[in-house]
Amino acid sequence: PVTPASAAGRSLVERLRRGGLVLYIRHADTTGMPCDRTYRLGDRDGQRNLSREGREQAVSLGRRLAELGIPLAS
Numbered sequence: 816p817v818t819p820a821s822a823a824g825r826s827l828v829e830r831l832r833r834g835g836l837v838l839y840i841r842h843a844d845t846t847g848m849p850c851d852r853t854y855r856l857g858d859r860d861g862q863r864n865l866s867r868e869g870r871e872q873a874v875s876l877g878r879r880l881a882e883l884g885i886p887l888a889s
Contacts, residue, residue, distance in 0.1 A: 819883060828883050828884075828885070831883070831885045832883070832884050832885055832886070834886045838885075838887075840876070842865065842869070842873075843865050843868075843869035843870070843872035843873045843876070844865065844866050844868045844869035844872055845863050845864065845865055845866055845869055846866050846868070846869075847866050848863050848864050848865070848866055849863065850863055851863050
């Protein structure tokens, strides 16, 4: 696997730090959550939500990106 400590990982992190890229992450864990009933934006109750573990994964991912100095825009 590519890690920030490997040569390929260092190169990737360096490139991500320069920005201008789209980093696509679908979502974290949703195990045990009901399937989508609707795809309407804003209807959160009708869509599959993250599990407790998934919320923890998402927070951890955000922290790690910040630690690595990877800029994010929304």
